[in-house]
Amino acid sequence: MNIQDRNDSRALALPIGGMTCASCVRHVEEALKGAPGVRDAQVNLVGERADLTLGPEADLADLAARVKEAGYEPRLTHVELGVGGMTCASCVAHVEKALKAAPGVMSARVNLATERAYVDGLEGVITPAALAEAVRGAGYEPRLQTQEKAALDPFERRAAETATMRRRFILAAALAAPVTILEMGGHMSPAFAALTHGALGHQGVMLLTAALTTLVLFGPGRRFFTLGFSSLLRGAPDMNALVALGAGAAFLYSLIATFAPDVLPEGTRHSYFESAAIIVAFILLGRWLEARSRGRAADSIGKLARLQPKTAHVRRQERPGMFAVRDLSVADVLVGDVVEVRPGESVPVDGLVIEGASHVDESFISGESVPVVKKPGDSAIGGSVNLAGAFVLRATRVGADSFLADVIRMVETAQGARLPIQDLADRVTARFVPVVLILAVATFAIWLAFGGLAALPLALVSAVNVLIIACPCAMGLATPAALVTGTGRAAELGVIFRQGDALQTLCGVKTVAFDKTGTLTLGKPTLTGIIAGEGFDEARLLSLAAAVEAQSEHPLGRALVEAAKSGAAPLAGPIAHFAYRPGLGVTGEVDGVSVAVGSADLLTSLGAATDVFAAKAEALAGQGASCFFIAVDGKPAGLFAFSDPPRPEAAEGVAALRALGLRVALITGDREATARAIAARIGIDEIYAGRRPEGKVAALHELAKAGPVAFVGDGINDAPALAAADVGIAMGAGTDVAVESAQVALMSSDLRKVAQAFALSRATLRTIKQNLAWAFGYNILLIPLAMGALYPSSGLLLNPALGAAAMACSSLFVLGNALRLRQFAVPSQDVGEKSVAQVPQTIFAVSDMTCGHCADRVRKAALSVAPGSDVQVDLPSGDVTLTPAAADPAAVAKAITDAGYPAAAK
Incomplete structure (x- = not known):
């Protein structure tokens, strides 16, 4: 093709x-x-x-x-490649133009901070080799991913680049220092001039400074000239061209003044060797510090990449029945391998724990420092740190398929994005260098026009100033430096921006809408009651319902299955004609009996009205309980009540969002009474209840009338709403479908992370605006100064060396401002803490609890009387806390006592 x-x-x-x-x-x-x-x-x-x-x-x-x-x-494809040699926004524009001109390319974007190009095009038409050739033809250095891996990884390469820039600067500074001392010292001190001229002679001083400057320009500064003049010949001048022309003009004029002074008019035979040398030295200093700053800005990915250990202890079969532990490279671990994890080691791959137990530090993912218990059946994430015990896991995801690799890819994708706010800067910088060249020529001509040949030195100095001081480096770094640092810091806090533009979109959001089950609540509901209709048995209903729900992934369905298993109620079977009805429930045939389990709407649609259970369901919903109905052979047969308390930090998270000035709403498929009971406990007063997946999307459209909307969810039912919202935020425990539909993924289910995402996006966008204001303001203010605007009134003319220093400082300001985001602190949650503290509680003193099984029985007994409550059991103290306070403490105490654990309200 x-x-x-x-x-x-x-x-x-x-x-x-x-x-x-x-x-x-x-x-x-x-x-x-x-x-x-x-x-x-x-x-x-x-x-x-x-x-x-x-x-x-x-x-x-x-x-x-x-x-x-x-x-x-x-059929489209996506190609990423590294691009070396870029120094400013003009370089970015040239590379993008070259890539877009390549056959089959539909779009191309280049990130200066990460030195990467992201290209989308037609499959089979665009190839990495063709793109690399386009980059090379534009005068830059392509680095294909395979080449990068074969040589140095990006972080080692960045360190090597920083070291190279440091060496170049030190050499340039060492050579430029004597030039500056000899040239400027003679102007500042007649005694020093007499001393040097007496020792070397005037011509000797000129020859020495010429030689040293030549070494500076064609030694450490050679790259400016090779790249700069190459870009001029291509008709696409960049920052290197400005430096080459500026330093080259000063150097050439000085050579003429030294070796052919008669060519110049009397009174204009001055040398500017120190300006040429210092320009190169200062710009190399800026490049070195820029390289260091870029490395620090992108270091969050480096930290993630360095989390995975190099080796893994793998059990491999030596011969039938005989196993041995081998230390293998992580790259050689296969899915299904059995891997030992010892105390103090990092978990080498994603896997399922099959032996042992331990506490693991997963703070690099969740941002939470509290260790997580790992026991058989739990999943372990590669890169997390095993703190104390030892365990064995079976590898489930390795290499590029691992969770850590996914996170790194998502962060890199976000860092490579182009934000809408960058469009203005791109339009300006695309034309900026040619305009600067025109301004430099115009400056030279204006000085000569008004001052004649006598003004030739001033014309030269002013033109060089314009070339040097107007470099667009700061403009090119303003957005990507802040984006890279902001998304990196977000990753450290457990907030992954899967799409970089979501960072800007999030800043404009006016309303945050939440799903209920699994998002605002713990997502681990428990069955607290069964109401059987006339002629039906509770145990039989549970057995039938659990059999059908065993085929689904709904949280309430799982609670039914767990209740059946723990209550020794055998699951009926076999199952036939199973069907999932989104937003309604499930149906199937069990033991020849048709069974439907789900919402009242499901039963009504099947002709089995639930009116007989309506009053009881409404009363339970008012207490915060969720209800499922069951129909058997087309007849309403019973009602199941579930308790799914709010997350402990839910009120705090909602309060933090309100403190940021955001409107908060709840969109749920549950009954309105249940939704209002939960919402009242966490501080939400805008509720959209009884919404199926398509109804959630409609609710978002209603909310969007007041401005952009973000939706926070975790389930398959939430995927349409996550995709329809201006910004979809998926919870850490959410399904893969939910995460893929969202623009932002939280690596934990802590609702406070939502407020952190908003606060960090605002801080990042604020930094970008500051950077762009500085970059544009710097050039608007200093270009007239460089042209000599102050000379007629005050006699002040900028020294080219100071112009080079100002240019370097401009870029460093932008990078330094962006790096402040690395210290971004989580906003204070004082408001949220007060909200939590204001929720009334009832505490019971309970005796004879000795284990987790006792705690479960006490919890179920309390929920049987107060469904929808958050029940916290503290085994050591014997305290059981109900939030909110129990409406009838005596009834709760009696239920716990009847379960075999004497209880009394404190």
């Missing part, structure tokens, strides 16, 4: 999937022939491609969109 030019036409083979017949061919051809710039389109069904003849106005992205709208799939 290739593209070739034919006069003003070009041929393109567009790969297309999903075509099955001649009708498909016709539809695709019609869609493509109607696009601007398409002169001919022939679709090949067998080859699954469209052979196109395109004019210059054809837009590949438009063609792909038209194919997709027609119901077919344009």
Whole structure:
């Protein structure tokens, strides 16, 4: 597949999937022939491609969109490659232009801070090699991912680059220092001038400074000239061109003044060797410090990458029945391998614990320092640290498929994004260097026009100042430096921006809407009561319901299954004709009996009205309980009541969002009475209840009338709402479908992370605005000064060396301002803590509790009287705390006592 030019036409083979017949061919051809710039389109069904003849106005992205709208799939691919040699925003613009001109490329974006290019295009048309050649043709250094891995990893490469810049600066400074001393010292001290001229002679001083400056420019400063003049020859001048022209002009003028002074008018025979040398030294200093700062800005990914150990203790079979532990490279661990994790070691791969137990530090993912208990059946994440005990796990995800690798990819993707706020800077910097060149020439001409040949030195100095001081480095770094640092800090706090532009979108959000089950609540409901209809047995209903729900993933369904197992109620079977009804429930046939379990709407749709249970269901819902109904053979048979208390930090998280000025709403499929009971306990007063998945999307549209909306959820039912919201935020314990539908993923289920995400996005965008204001303001204020605007009134003219220093300081200011985000602190939660403290509680003193089984029985007894409560059992003290306070403490105490544990309210 290739593209070739034919006069003003070009041929393109567009790969297309999903075509099955001649009708498909016709539809695709019609869609493509109607696009601007398409002169001919022939679709090949067998080859699954469209052979196109395109004019210059054809837009590949438009063609792909038209194919997709027609119901077919344009086969696209994504390529990432490193780009070396970029120094400013003009470099970014040149690389992007070169990549977009490559055959088959639909879009290309380049990140200066991460030195990476992200290209989307047609599968089979764009290749890494072709893109690398386009980058090389633009004068930069392509680095394919395979090359990067074969050589140094990105973090080692960045360290090597920093060390190289440091060496170049030290050499340039060592050579430029005597030049500056000899040139400036003579101007500042007549005695020093007499001493040096007496020892070396005037011509000797000039020759020495010329020699040292030559070494500076063509030694450590050579790169500016090779890259700068190369970009000029391509007609795409960049920052290197400005430095090369500025330092080169000062150097060339000084050489003429030294070796051919008669060429210059009398009174203009001055040398500026120190300016040329100091310009290079100062800019190399800036480059060195920039490289250090960029490394620090991107260090969050480096920290994540360095978490995974290099080796793993793997049990491998030596011979039948005989196993031995081998220390293997992590890269050699396979899915299914049995891996030993010893005390103090990092977990090498993702896996399922099969032996032993320990406490593991997962703070790098969740941002929480509290260790997590790991026991058989629990999952362990590669990169987490085993603190005390030893355990054995079976590898489930390794290498590029591991959780840690996923997180790194998501962070890198976010860091490579282009924010909408960057568009203005990109438009300006694309034209900035040519404008600076024109201004430099105009400055030189204006000085000569008004001052004649006598003003030649002033004209030269002013033109050099313009070239040096107007470098667009700060503009190019303003957005990516803050984006890289902000998303990196977010990752450290357990907030992953899967899409970089979500960082900016989040700042404009006015309303945060939450799902209830598993998001605001613990997501681990327990069955607290069964109400059987006339002619039905509670145990039989539980057995039937659990059998059907065993096929589903709904939290209430799992609670039914667990209750059946713990109560020794055998699951009925076999199951036939199982069906999941989104937002309603499940149906199936068990032991020849048709069973439906779910909401009242499900039973009503099946002709089994739940009116007989309506009063009891409403009373339970008012206490915060959730209800499932069951129908057997088309008849309403009973009601199940569940308790799913709010997360302990829910009120605090909601209060923190309110403190940020955000409106908070609850959207749930549960009954309104249940939703209001939960919402009242955590401080939410705007409720949309009884909403199926499509109803949640409709509620978001209602909320969006007041401005952009973010939705926080965790389940499969939440995926449509997460995708429909302006920003979808998936909880850490959420399903893969939910996470894939969201733009932001929380690595834990701590609701306070939502407020952290908002606070950090605002801090990052504020930093970007500050950086852009500085970068533009710097050039607007200093370019006139560099041109000599103050000279007519005050006689002040900027020294080129000071111009170079100012340029370096401008970039360092932007980077330093961005690096402040590394110290971003979690906002104070004082308001949230007060909200939690204000929720009334009842504490009971309970005797004879000795183990976790006792605690479970006490908890269930309390919930049987106070469904919907948050019941916390402290075994050592014997205290049982109900939040909110029990409406009838005596009844709760009696229920616990009847369960075999004497209890009394304190």
